[in-house]
Amino acid sequence: MLEETEQLIDSELTIIEEGDVATPKGFVAGGTHVGLRREKKDFGWLFSSVPANCAAVYTQNAFKAAPLQVTEESISVNNKLSAVIINSAIANACTGKRGVEDAKQTQKWAASKLQIPEHEIAVASTGLIGEFLPMQKIKYGVNNIDIQNDFNSENFNESILTTDKETKHIAVQVTIDNEVITIGGTCKGSGMIHPNMATMLGFMTTDANVEVEDLNSLLKESVDETFNMITVDGDTSTNDMVILLANGESNNQPLCKQHPEWNKFAKAVQHVSRYLAQSIARDGEGATKLIKVKVTGAETKEQNNIIAKTIVGSSLVKTAIHGADPNFGRIISAIGYADITINPTDIDVWLCDHLLVSKGMNVSFDELDLKAKMEQDTIEINAKIGDSSFTSTAFGCDLSYDYVKINALYRT
Amino acid sequence: MLEETEQLIDSELTIIEEGDVATPKGFVAGGTHVGLRREKKDFGWLFSSVPANCAAVYTQNAFKAAPLQVTEESISVNNKLSAVIINSAIANACTGKRGVEDAKQTQKWAASKLQIPEHEIAVASTGLIGEFLPMQKIKYGVNNIDIQNDFNSENFNESILTTDKETKHIAVQVTIDNEVITIGGTCKGSGMIHPNMATMLGFMTTDANVEVEDLNSLLKESVDETFNMITVDGDTSTNDMVILLANGESNNQPLCKQHPEWNKFAKAVQHVSRYLAQSIARDGEGATKLIKVKVTGAETKEQNNIIAKTIVGSSLVKTAIHGADPNFGRIISAIGYADITINPTDIDVWLCDHLLVSKGMNVSFDELDLKAKMEQDTIEINAKIGDSSFTSTAFGCDLSYDYVKINALYRT
Structure with missing residues (x-):
């Protein structure tokens, strides 16, 4: 839509x-x-x-x-x-x-x-x-x-x-x-x-x-x-x-x-x-980057929603993106704890258009090129969970020092 | 127990x-x-x-x-x-x-x-x-x-x-x-x-x-x-x-x-x-304080667990505690979004033994004394949700600059 x-x-x-x-x-x-x-x-x-x-x-x-x-x-x-x-x-x-x-x-x-x-x-x-x-x-x-x-x-x-x-x-x-x-x-x-x-x-x-x-x-x-x-x-x-x-x-x-x-x-x-x-x-508190997470193929639209929001909400994913670090293990881990029944060997993950995980396995990728892309101000994560035609997109931002600064001192 | x-x-x-x-x-x-x-x-x-x-x-x-x-x-x-x-x-x-x-x-x-x-x-x-x-x-x-x-x-x-x-x-x-x-x-x-x-x-x-x-x-x-x-x-x-x-x-x-x-x-x-x-x-990543959240009185032990873990997991609660800021609104908010049916006018909240919310309403407190207590290395939050005898305790830590630093640069 x-x-x-x-x-x-x-x-x-x-x-x-x-x-x-x-x-x-x-x-x-x-x-x-x-x-x-x-x-x-x-x-x-x-x-x-x-x-x-x-x-x-x-x-x-x-x-x-x-x-x-x-x-x-x-x-x-x-x-x-x-x-x-x-x-x-x-x-x-x-x-x-x-x-x-x-x-x-x-x-x-x-x-x-x-x-x-x-x-x-x-x-x-x-x-x-x-x-x-x-x-x-x-x-x-x-x-x-x-x-x-x-x-x-x-x-x-x-x-x-x-x-x-x-x-x-x-x-x-x-x-x-x-x-x-x-x-x-x-x-x-x-x-x-x-x-x-x-x-x-x-x-x-x-x-x-x-x-x-x-x-x-x-x-x-x-x-x-x-x-x-x-x-x-x-x-x-x-x-x-x-x-x-x-x-x-x-x-x-x-x-x-x-x-x-x-x-x-x-x-x-x-x-x-x-x-x-x-x-x-x-413009999330302390944000330096917009993160777009698109998840496709889960059995229901709602399942895609939950997985997409779990990825974009993961503090470890957010900090990795803040540091322009292609630490895809954190994306995989977030998919895994989203509490949706998935088959790990079905999962593909892309970060800034680089395929990082294919059928649940790490694949080699051009790390220098990916790190360069991760310096941009919009970061896209794509995950394919299965073969359905459902698609969901969630939006978030990176987690920065400034988020902590803003919120440690908001009230006083 | x-x-x-x-x-x-x-x-x-x-x-x-x-x-x-x-x-x-x-x-x-x-x-x-x-x-x-x-x-x-x-x-x-x-x-x-x-x-x-x-x-x-x-x-x-x-x-x-x-x-x-x-x-x-x-x-x-x-x-x-x-x-x-x-x-x-x-x-x-x-x-x-x-x-x-x-x-x-x-x-x-x-x-x-x-x-x-x-x-x-x-x-x-x-x-x-x-x-x-x-x-x-x-x-x-x-x-x-x-x-x-x-x-x-x-x-x-x-x-x-x-x-x-x-x-x-x-x-x-x-x-x-x-x-x-x-x-x-x-x-x-x-x-x-x-x-x-x-x-x-x-x-x-x-x-x-x-x-x-x-x-x-x-x-x-x-x-x-x-x-x-x-x-x-x-x-x-x-x-x-x-x-x-x-x-x-x-x-x-x-x-x-x-x-x-x-x-x-x-x-x-x-x-x-x-x-x-x-x-x-x-010893959580970047932690400077241990947070203990004790929740009592929900209808089931499991409900107490969920509320306690929601409070201790809130990024806003964690940053407030990092900043020694008695921002109890964030505790209340976390209780409210824990997805447990509660009656807001039943809720009491204490932070470091200071009563901050009584029957869902803010009450006056000694802010200077509380801020001093919040500089200690263990912070206790207590919430009374209802009248049952169930009790749960969850443990966490504050969210600091160092958490971001550690995790933005973990892999590289």
């Missing part, structure tokens, strides 16, 4: 690299500094001029943070959202009833300021777990939202970051019903990143008119193929959420699975989702 | 700190340099003057290395072993039929040299995956075994190490049937260490007379409580093995579960097993 998306880029998809959540018609976004962090922007907002159909997926962590609980309840009212309010620096997780009240209070202030119902407002937080939000600063942020004049969405893209080094955003356009449809997205990483969501906030928007049920299933499928296939450090956060808003400001016929151009739309959403997920992996 | 063992230390157990696999009667061990490594000892042997009853557990990795396959087959003949031949530097894993033939050839040479049947010889290897053993060097090692004159078992303890900084060994004595019974052990770590065995070789010996069936179940139980409760980096190796040999050179009545002093013996074996496992965690 991802491979198909790649082909689509050349033909039907127009990429807007500087695009983001505010590129589709009817969306505006902004961000500012309200004092949760020392200097960096820490408060952001996204607004749709009309209520948008909404789909969302949430962390699987049992300690689901207060803003997620409140957002999930709000979206369940009628699957419509008009605004999202986000803060970085403090996660509002592990904060009990007071955390929930704080998230609701944020909704109330925003409803009053934006003149929309409370349940049309999602709230999201990312940052330190176990601290209460300083509500006066949040209130200041809400009261200064200016949807009429503040059209600098790059401020939004910056405001949601934590240890990310770069903003992460894209937009794509595709023609449906002879209308140009835009899909935009902005997200943040970059620690506590692991399959089944992460310290990851993803916001995707489109001006397409999309039926809410199929919007939901499309988001779930896209997230499973992309955001849920990345790992930075194996830790799954309490605050992850990906939201997809469709406000229908374009004049297309309502999109649903029966629509003849549904697949074109779906692939465009997947492209945005994949681009954002890869950006998170590439 | 572990707590009971601790109590036993004071009363019934005599600890011989400098003891090892060769301390029990009838065992000798040695080691030397045969040229697999540049300078360090790389070839070791353990010999029992009479065939010993034997129990063994092996890695769960699907790519079980050749020496393990050969050893498992040999032990299955009659559960007797007289010798173990070990090399470090090269794992003889991912080496196909030739790897198996090499392991069998080692057995043949050793059988001829030691005048014992081939199936009474276990072979073990640890080191780089995917390279063949240089058999002339192995042959040299075997031919120079001197069970008559070489009684320096510290050479054995050194010869099996890879990235370990220190040798790991102990012996204990306990009186059974009015006979002093000795149990000794030597092991190595220190990367690819994760539950369900690791790049870990553990050898335990006793001069007790023990029935083989109960020896097997005792080893499995002990390993589950100790070696399988440690993690260094989440990677499970292809070569892990723990062997327990009982040669009966003491004059006790054959020990079995019905023997009135069985529990005393079992606890002594557990003590050795736990000491060795903790030594591996403390």
Whole structure:
């Protein structure tokens, strides 16, 4: 499916690299500094001029943070959202009833300021777990939202970051019903990143008119193929959420699975989702390289997923790639402990297009050439597990000194 | 069970700190340099003057290395072993039929040299995956075994190490049937260490007379409580093995579960097993601190195990502890993604005896005092998940710059 998306880029998809959540018609976004962090922007907002159909997926962590609980309840009212309010620096997780009240209070202030119902407002937080939000600063942020004049969405893209080094955003356009449809997205990483969501906030928007049920299933499928296939450090956060808003400001016929151009739309959403997920992996804490692991041939797609994620999550594989060391034994070992029944003598492994293991046995390879390739900033690992046609791709990053540095000193 | 063992230390157990696999009667061990490594000892042997009853557990990795396959087959003949031949530097894993033939050839040479049947010889290897053993060097090692004159078992303890900084060994004595019974052990770590065995070789010996069936179940139980409760980096190796040999050179009545002093013996074996496992965690690659995570109250023992191992395996917890940072949110987050159904409002968490989370909520604590305690070399995390009486303890280590350094440059 991802491979198909790649082909689509050349033909039907127009990429807007500087695009983001505010590129589709009817969306505006902004961000500012309200004092949760020392200097960096820490408060952001996204607004749709009309209520948008909404789909969302949430962390699987049992300690689901207060803003997620409140957002999930709000979206369940009628699957419509008009605004999202986000803060970085403090996660509002592990904060009990007071955390929930704080998230609701944020909704109330925003409803009053934006003149929309409370349940049309999602709230999201990312940052330190176990601290209460300083509500006066949040209130200041809400009261200064200016949807009429503040059209600098790059401020939004910056405001949601934590240890990310770069903003992460894209937009794509595709023609449906002879209308140009835009899909935009902005997200943040970059620690506590692991399959089944992460310290990851993803916001995707489109001006397409999309039926809410199929919007939901499309988001779930896209997230499973992309955001849920990345790992930075194996830790799954309490605050992850990906939201997809469709406000229908374009004049297309309502999109649903029966629509003849549904697949074109779906692939465009997947492209945005994949681009954002890869950006998170590439900008993982301390990362110097993106690792792409493609696994084929297991008995089920899910088995491929598990093996791909096990390889890309192995600390030993990650450090070997950091050191540009073709230590394929660690790849083999990771395949072996992925807890999937395999036949060792069926396994082939390639690293940067060099065949290293054939039928479970080491083969000779050009080590100098391979080491040179391993200095590049994207490293591809391929593993063939069996003969099925299933394929999965997982994304991750190398494990560096800087990961330790960032995380040994994050809080203090 | 572990707590009971601790109590036993004071009363019934005599600890011989400098003891090892060769301390029990009838065992000798040695080691030397045969040229697999540049300078360090790389070839070791353990010999029992009479065939010993034997129990063994092996890695769960699907790519079980050749020496393990050969050893498992040999032990299955009659559960007797007289010798173990070990090399470090090269794992003889991912080496196909030739790897198996090499392991069998080692057995043949050793059988001829030691005048014992081939199936009474276990072979073990640890080191780089995917390279063949240089058999002339192995042959040299075997031919120079001197069970008559070489009684320096510290050479054995050194010869099996890879990235370990220190040798790991102990012996204990306990009186059974009015006979002093000795149990000794030597092991190595220190990367690819994760539950369900690791790049870990553990050898335990006793001069007790023990029935083989109960020896097997005792080893499995002990390993589950100790070696399988440690993690260094989440990677499970292809070569892990723990062997327990009982040669009966003491004059006790054959020990079995019905023997009135069985529990005393079992606890002594557990003590050795736990000491060795903790030594591996403390000497994990790059480690500066031992982390002990005790989880109580989940609905089953297995659930406690999973939560404890998830906490001690979290890269974010490990880096926080490396930085002496009381970032309890990461502990909470790890509990939350352990994939066990919990009630967040039931959870209490202590770090170095400071209560940080009560009923799922952050509580205030003396941060200066806690940070000072976190500079110590053993860090204890306690989590109460519910009201059951089950308890599990997992062991790990912090994640440091040196872990990355060691593993980015291991092979080259």
